[in-house]
Amino acid sequence: MVKHKDQHWVPRSYLEAWxxxxTPDKYESYVHLFDRTGQAHKKKSPAKVLHMPDLYTIFNGASRDLSIEHTFGQWEDAFIKVRNKIELDxxxxxxxxxDLYVFAGALMVRPPHHIEHFAGQWRDIVARARTIKINPNVKAIPSLTKGPSLSLDEAQRYGDDPMGTWFKDNLATTIEILAKRFGIDVLVNQSEHPFLTSDxxxxTYHPPVSERFRLMPRGLGSPGCEVTLPISPRYALLFRHKEPTLHNYLVADWETVFEMNFRTITRAKEKIVSDRPDLFFVKAILDKIAEVEAEKQQYGE
Structure with a gap:
């Protein structure tokens, strides 16, 4: 039997809060899984959702390097201990x-669609580069950089083997930026509705900008950038630009919980997760999405 074959991008231990x-006695504990419209309801064990075979495995010939998977496991264990302390105030x-910075930063980059986004960019670059016909009689354009060059074969590896090439650096950079530029507040849900989570x-949230700046790229350093992470139906982390540390425990009323769930649902890839079979927020959130889309069409976005 192959060990650590199924690898969760949303940790099982994290999902167990939902x-x-x-759950009836003698049943395996389960979360409620929905699509982004609140439909396709299923009851699933946290162990059986949001995983892929060998997602983080580095292959060296026939051997399987599980260093990334094992590191994630250590970070997850540390996070659960911290979450337990938060729940105990x-x-x-x-x-x-x-540990909160590390866990949140990792969750920002470890979902498969994030990995595929960057890997796909490298594959596209290589595919385009291979179509270029080089005239050997034309003098090459001088390089603008002093660093080592990257061959097409090496660039192809970036597209085909993310874990063995760029992923660790991407992971480390994201955690470093989060830890250096953001402070943390803990939102304490005082409403009757839970914080949801997703795949x-x-x-990452960026506040609306004026029409003049709407096409400018925005990253974690952009003014007003926030990162939100629900850690249970009752607690969520809010990262904002301020001194890096844990600042306050803030009461989250109905409107705050709605906004958090709006972000969670709209940025889910395919699945949202709840601790109950009914999703009070979904219709209201879908109505708000429709309003946002109508505004975009009005401005020709």
């Missing part, structure tokens, strides 16, 4: 706050 508390150490739980 287990239905009314206990003070966190600096190391435990660091893409760490959401």
């Amino acid at each position: 287990v239905d508390p009314e 206990a003070d966190l150490t600096e190391e435990e706050v660091a 893409n739980p760490a959401v």
Whole structure:
């Protein structure tokens, strides 16, 4: 039997916070899984959802390097201990706050659609480059960089083997930026409705900008950028540009919970997760999405 074959991009231990508390006795505990419209409802064990075979495995010939998968496992274990302390309203150490940055930063880049986005860009670059016909009699254009060049075969590896090439650097950079530029507030849900989560739980949010700047690229350093991560139906992390540390526990009223779930649902890839079979927010959120889309069409976006 192949060990660690199925690898979760949303950790099973993280999803266990959304287990239905009314799971019948002698049943395997389950979460409620929906599509992005609130339909296709299924009850699934956290162990059986949001995983892929060898997603983070590095292949060296016939051998399987599981270093990334094992590292994620260690980070997940550390996060669960911190989440338990948050639920007990206990003070966190600096190391435990660091564990929150690491866990959230990893969730920003480890979903397969994020990995495929960058891998696909490398494959497209190589495919285009291979169509270029080079005239050997024309002098090459001087390079504008002083660093090492990248051959087409090496670039092809970036597209075909993310785990063995660029993924670790991407992961480290994302965590570093989050830890250096963002402070954390913990949102405490005081409404009767839960924070939802999804197959893409760490959401980057950029505030609306004026028509003049709407086409400018925006990243984690853009003014007003926020990262949100629900960590249970009752708690969520809010990362904002301020001194890096854990700042406050903030009461989340109905409107705040709605906004959090709006971000979670609209940035989900395919699936949303709840601890209950009914999704109160979905219709209202879909109505809001329709309003946003109508505004985009009005401005020709």
